[in-house]
Structure formats: structure tokens, C-alpha cells
């Protein structure tokens with residue numbers, strides 16, 4: 001039976017539909033005065049874009065394209081979310097949000113979780129090696145997205161005025177604001193290493209109308225609290241339904257160093273034994289680390305030669321399952337980023353043990369954006385990062401324990417995952433995000449057991465867990 005319809009006017013837009021964006025501010029704030037903040041929040045709530053409104057914006061964008069009108073539709077999209085310390089400050093009882101009491105990642109906060117579970121390197125004082133703003137308790141985050149810097153600047157001024165930021169009567173303090181920007185020209189949609197991103201996100205039952213071939217549709221409660229598929233042990237308070245947990249990570253990518261590694265370690269022959277040029281071998285190495293070519297084409301379907309048309313075809317580019325490959329890294333290494341973070345049939349087929357939570361329950365809705373400049377000629381020449389750049393990683397799920405935290409801790413950082421008993425070699429770590437002893441097998445299709453150690457290509461400089469409440473929850477409980 002299909003899931004009952006969702007109240008799209010009650011759900012913040014970024015969660016299910018993704019705020020349309022070319023550029024985006026992530027404004028991290030602390031609450032200075034609770035009473036004033038609640039009053040100001042009531043004035044802010046009407047600015048929030050709901051899922052229903054984002055769908056209308058998307059229609060406007062499609063119409064604009066169809067009519068071949070010049071430029072981009074002027075748009076802005078505002079959302080808000082709060083951390084556990086934010087709810088504590090506000091006096092809001094968030095006990096039905098945390099699933100595991102004191103050890104729950106939401107209650108704990110990401111600063112602690114980073115050391116305990118995520119594997120971030122720590123400093124002598126026991127804190128993760130992050131930028132100092134993220135070592136503070138951050139109470140909340142405001143997302144402002146738009147088609148141009150002009151649009152988001154204007155919106156930010158409007159929001160600053162509501163909370164009287166930087167005035168003696170301010171109700172919030174802006175701790176840090178990060179701006180993300182989609183990459184220019186042909187690189188639009190590609191992350192900084194060059195790979196097309198944002199292809200595979202869960203299709204949500206009762207919401208998505210276009211269902212392309214690919215992984216199983218997920219129940220709405222995998223992403224949204226209080227719906228079938230939300231595995232919370234205790235029922236959610238009314239105000240805490242129709243929301244989602246937002247895991248944010250400030251991830252710096254060392255692009256020249258990544259390129260240098262590819263150049264130094266080209267695959268010499270493809271899986272059919274054909275010799276590759278050094279350029280082809282480096283391209284294949286990168287594709288095998290990610291599980292997709294830079295074009296987006298999945299290597300499970302196009303293992304040894306890129307197929308750019310496949311990469312951008314939504315009816316084909318997610319239709320792969322690692323079928324009958326539980327003993328083989330020929331087409332795709334076990335530890336390739338997309339196989340680690342969504343092992344598809346690997347976990348459905350014996351002899352791999354069926355995990356206690358079906359793989360559908362571990363899907364996350366990714367909504368990131370790139371930050372920082374393009375690689376400069378100097379950086380290219382020196383193979384060294386001189387300017388910070390990377391991904392503002394953000395993903396939504398109804399359970400941090402089953403979603404982001406599990407993917408990072410129990411899959412990406414776990415050398416023995418996926419657990420194939422018949423395989424002599426360990427898969428190794430996720431070559432992009434894996435933290436620990438970084439090495440993986442399977443990069444050479446004709447020597448699957450060869451293990452290649454590798455340096456760190458991605459460093460976290462901050463992060464936090466937030467909860468993005470429903471519109472009703474904001475009005476009835478948070479602003480009240």
C-alpha cells in the first residue's frame with residue numbers, strides 16, 4: 001500500500017525537494033536572548049520555503065528554460081534548524097528527538113561524536129582539530145540559497161534585520177557564515193575533484209512522482225520523523241514530526257594532492273588486459289576510487305571506459321546493483337565511495353549477513369554545495385593546496401545513528417566492510433572519506449588483492465548535528 005500523502009506545506013523545503021541553488025549561505029548562530037529570539041522567530045517563519053513552495057519554484061525554473069528566457073529566475077530559499085544545545089537554550093524539551101539517550105549523536109553533539117565515532121583527528125585538549133568557531137556550542141543554522149550573490153545578500157540583510165544582528169538589541173549572534181558556490185561552466189554539478197555529484201539520492205514513497213530505475217524506494221520515515229520507516233523507539237512529540245536531522249560537515253578537499261596521487265598511481269591495464277596510457281590509467285584509478293567516472297557514469301555499468309551519455313541519463317545512471325559481484329572487485333572495488341556508502345545488492349545477497357536494519361533504512365538525502373575557488377595554476381604546478389576549498393556536506397535522515405553516523409563509522413571507516421567471507425583481501429577504507437589507516441584493495445582490476453595506501457584527501461574542519469523542524473513545530477513550540 002502506498003504511504004499516505006505528506007503535508008508538503010509543513011515540511012521545510014531542503015529536506016525532500018532540495019532548495020534550488022547556485023549559491024548558498026550557511027549562517028551559524030547562537031541565541032543571545034530567548035524571549036526576543038522567540039518573538040523574532042515568529043517574524044522569520046513566513047520567510048521559510050516549504051517543500052510545496054520549492055516545487056512551485058522548480059516549475060518556474062522549468063518554464064523559464066522551456067521558453068529559453070535569458071538569465072536565471074531570481075529565487076531565494078530560506079530554512080532553519082537547531083542543535084541540541086539550541087533547544088536546551090530555548091527551554092524546548094527535545095527528548096523525543098534523541099534515540100539513544102546520552103550517547104545519542106544529536107544530544108552528544110558532533111564535536112564529541114567526531115572523536116568517539118567519526119574518526120576525526122583530535123588535538124591534545126581532546127577536541128577535534130577543527131576551526132575554533134565550530135568548537136563553540138552552535139545553537140542553530142539558517143540556510144539561505146539563491147541563484148545569485150545579489151539574491152542571497154539581500155535575503156541575508158532582511159534576516160539580519162529581523163534578529164537585529166550586530167545591534168545592542170540583537171536576539172542572535174552570527175558566529176560564522178560559510179558561502180557555498182556551484183562550480184563554474186562545465187563543472188556545474190561536479191564536486192571539486194571533478195566528479196558529477198548529486199546523482200543518487202533516495203526516492204521517497206508518497207513524495208517522488210518520477211521514479212527512475214535504481215535502488216528501492218524508501219519509506220518517508222527514513223528521511224522524515226514521525227512517518228512509517230522512522231524507527232524511533234519512542235513516539236515523537238507532535239512538534240517533532242515532519243522534521244529531519246541535518247548532519248553538517250565542513251569538508252576541505254585537497255584537490256592538487258588528489259590529482260598528484262592519481263598521476264603517480266595509474267592503472268596499467270584495464271580488466272580485459274588492454275594496456276592503458278598513463279592518462280587513461282589515472283582516469284580509471286579515480287573512477288575506481290569513486291565508483292563513477294567524472295561524467296557520472298557508474299563503473300559497475302561502464303567498468304573500463306567512460307560513457308558520458310550514460311553519466312547524465314537519469315533513466316540509466318543509477319540502475320546498477322553490484323549484482324553477482326560479492327566476490328569480485330573486477331568491475332568496482334568494494335571500497336569505492338559509492339559502494340561503501342550504498343552497497344546495494346551487496347547486503348541483500350548471502351553470504352553477506354543481512355544487517356539488522358535493511359539497507360533502505362540507511363539511505364541519506366544529500367544536499368551539499370561546493371565552497372572555495374577553482375584550483376590555481378600555482379597550486380597545479382606545486383601539487384599543493386594553497387586555498388581552502390571543498391564540500392559543505394549536508395544530509396537529512398530521521399536517525400543520525402542509522403544514517404550519517406553509521407555510514408561514516410561502520411562503513412567508510414571500517415576496513416572489513418562489506419563483509420565478504422570468501423574474499424581473502426579486506427576492502428579497506430573509503431578512499432574519499434575514510435578515516436583511520438587509509439588503504440584499499442581492488443584498484444587494479446587484474447590484481448584485486450593488491451592494497452594501495454593513500455594519504456588523506458578530505459579533512460573535516462567543523463560540523464554539527466541539527467534538527468530541521470516542521471512549520472507547525474516552529475510555530476507551536478519553538479517560537480511560542
Ligand code: HEM
Pocket residue numbers: 191192193195196197198199200201249251252253290292337338339341342364366390391393404407408412432433458
Ligand atoms: C555519492 C563525492 C562526502 C555519502 C557521491 C558521489 C560523489 C561523491 C562524486 C557520486 C555521485 C552520486 O552518486 O550522487 C563526495 C565528496 C565528499 C563526499 C567529494 C567529501 C568532500 C560524503 C560523506 C558521506 C557521503 C561524508 C556520508 C558519510 C555519499 C552517498 C552517496 C555519495 C550515500 C550515494 C551513493 C549511492 O547511492 O550510490 N559522493 N562525497 N559522501 N556519497 Fe559522497
